[in-house]
Each structure stands twice: as C-alpha cells, then as structure tokens.
Amino acid sequence: MTTVEHPTETASAAASGASATERFQADKSPFAAVKDTAPERVNTLAREVLAAVHKTVRDHNVTYDEYNALKAWLIQVGQDGEWPLFLDVWVEHVVEEVNTSHREGNKGTIEGPYYVPDAPEQGAQGTIPMRDNESGDALVWDGVITSTDGTPLQGKVELWHADADGFYAQFAPGIPEWNLRGTFSTGADGKFQITTIRPAPYQIPTDGSCGKLISAAGWHPWRPAHLHVKVSAPGHELLTAQLYFPGDEHNDDDVADAVKPELILDPQARAEGGYAIQYNFVLDPEQS
Ligand code: MBD
Ligand code: FE
Numbered sequence: 001m002t003t004v005e006h007p008t009e010t011a012s013a014a015a016s017g018a019s020a021t022e023r024f025q026a027d028k029s030p031f032a033a034v035k036d037t038a039p040e041r042v043n044t045l046a047r048e049v050l051a052a053v054h055k056t057v058r059d060h061n062v063t064y065d066e067y068n069a070l071k072a073w074l075i076q077v078g079q080d081g082e083w084p085l086f087l088d089v090w091v092e093h094v095v096e097e098v099n100t101s102h103r104e105g106n107k108g109t110i111e112g113p114y115y116v117p118d119a120p121e122q123g124a125q126g127t128i129p130m131r132d133n134e135s136g137d138a139l140v141w142d143g144v145i146t147s148t149d150g151t152p153l154q155g156k157v158e159l160w161h162a163d164a165d166g167f168y169a170q171f172a173p174g175i176p177e178w179n180l181r182g183t184f185s186t187g188a189d190g191k192f193q194i195t196t197i198r199p200a201p202y203q204i205p206t207d208g209s210c211g212k213l214i215s216a217a218g219w220h221p222w223r224p225a226h227l228h229v230k231v232s233a234p235g236h237e238l239l240t241a242q243l244y245f246p247g248d249e250h251n252d253d254d255v256a257d258a259v260k261p262e263l264i265l266d267p268q269a270r271a272e273g274g275y276a277i278q279y280n281f282v283l284d285p286e287q288s
Helices: 014-026 029-033 039-059 064-079 083-090 092-100 209-217
Strands: 125-127 138-147 156-160 181-185 191-197 226-232 239-244 275-278 281-283
Touching: 014 083, 064 083, 064 209, 083 092, 083 209, 125 181, 156 191, 181 191, 226 281, 239 281
Parallel strands: 125 191, 138 275, 138 281
Antiparallel strands: 138 191, 156 181, 156 226, 226 239
16 A cells, blocks of 8 residues: 655645645646637627626626625635636536537546646556545445447546545645545556545535635535546547545535536445445547
C-alpha cells in the first residue's frame, strides 16, 4: 500500500475556493481555445443570457435593493474564489449533457472543480495513495476499458475523490498532496484493479458565497458520495465521469445535478471487510 506523510495543519472548506480559482487561472488554455470565436457567436450567447436576465427582472419586478444585493453577491463570489465552484455546481451539468449526447459508450458527468492532472501512477493493479490511518471502508474495484466494439483498450483511469471528512487533497490544507488521487494504467487487456476507500456524502463549502446562496434560497449543500474518474485511451474520446453508491439519499437531489442511473455502482460486501465493485468503461472512438 502506498502511504504518504500526514501533515498536521487542519483542512478547511473556505480555502478550497481560492485553490480552485488559482489552479484554473494557472491554466491559460481556456482563453486560447476561444480566442478566434466569431463575433456572431459571442453576440448570440451574450445577448440570450442577458435577455434571460431581463425577463427574470420583468417577470418578478426586481427591486433596486435586490439588484444591489445581486451586485454585492457577485463581487463576493469572486473574492471568495468560488466562481469555479458556482459554475461547476449549477451550470456544468448542462454543458456536459450537450457535449456528450452523441456517445454510444459510457455515460459521463461533470468534472467539478477539484481535478488535478498527473496523479502518481499506480499500475493496472494498485492502491490509491492514502494515509496510514485513512478512515473509510475498503473498496476494491475491478474493471476493464473497452472500445464501443468490445475491443479491450490499453488506457488509463485517473481517480480522485474526497476523504471521509469530505475534503480534497490540494484544495483543503493539511492533506498530503496526492492523497486519494491516483493514475491506473492498463495493459493491452484493458483490465484494472483499484483499491481505495469508500468516500462519504459530500457537502459543498457552506462558509462562502455559494453557501450563502444555498441558505438564502432554502436549498441544501449536499452531493451524494462519489468517485471522480477520467478514463482515456489513444484514439478515443476522453470520458469524465463520477460513480455513485446505491441508496445515498442525495442521489435524487444532488446539488450539482450530476447523477445518472448508469453511474450508480453495485457494491458487494466482502467477507474480509469493505466492498467489492465491478464497473467497466466503454469509450467512443474519436470522431474523424
Ligand atoms: C465537488 O466535489 C464536486 O464534485 C462538484 C461537482 C462540485 C463541488 C465539489
Ligand atoms: Fe467531487
């Protein structure tokens, strides 16, 4: 089992937003990707978003107090570093939907704000980096990566998830850098076996602007327990997904609307403790 040192600083929800913003800003590619977007496209999108806002203001006779509260809140979202959180929780699921509807292979879902590339390689069969005293039941996951025609693919599964307290390494302080983050590369048979721990239900940070919106609106901050994955193989579309556990009370009312029935696991209790899961990935060939 891979173990990593255990710093003593305590994890906190508030720091996650700032880390997510810094990490996103460090990657300049989002701007490069839309640099040459035609004015017509920008015009259409910006105009329609604004028209939707105008309609809401008219339909509900929005007051100046409410307009100013909105301004103050938008400013605060930026100051809290919570734009990545806000967008990934309340917008990304529709972007994912329209961009993957052509797929015949696995359903995917949103990436969320806490992916970090290049997690340490553990081989086709391995244990994700974790602390000696990591809490949570053991989870042993067997699977295979294939193409839509059934051919096994030499590929990789990048897995990341929260710890039993709902904190992600590199976004909450006090957690070893690569804790519960690993890359599992398969051989030509596409098979992998990953050992990790079963994560707990997750609450998005409540101590920032997104939390203020949630409590002001009478919503709840919960996501069901989930495992994040990116699955890739040469010549195939990258699959970004999350896997969920049956019976989680938030599978039906995920704050981020990211649960799909195809992504719910079927864990089996093991005689030696913990759970065994079997979940395979089918990747779509890249469109030419
Ligand atoms: C998460 O862990 C997550 O997966 C999403 C989508 C949003 C916030 C935190
Ligand atoms: Fe998550």
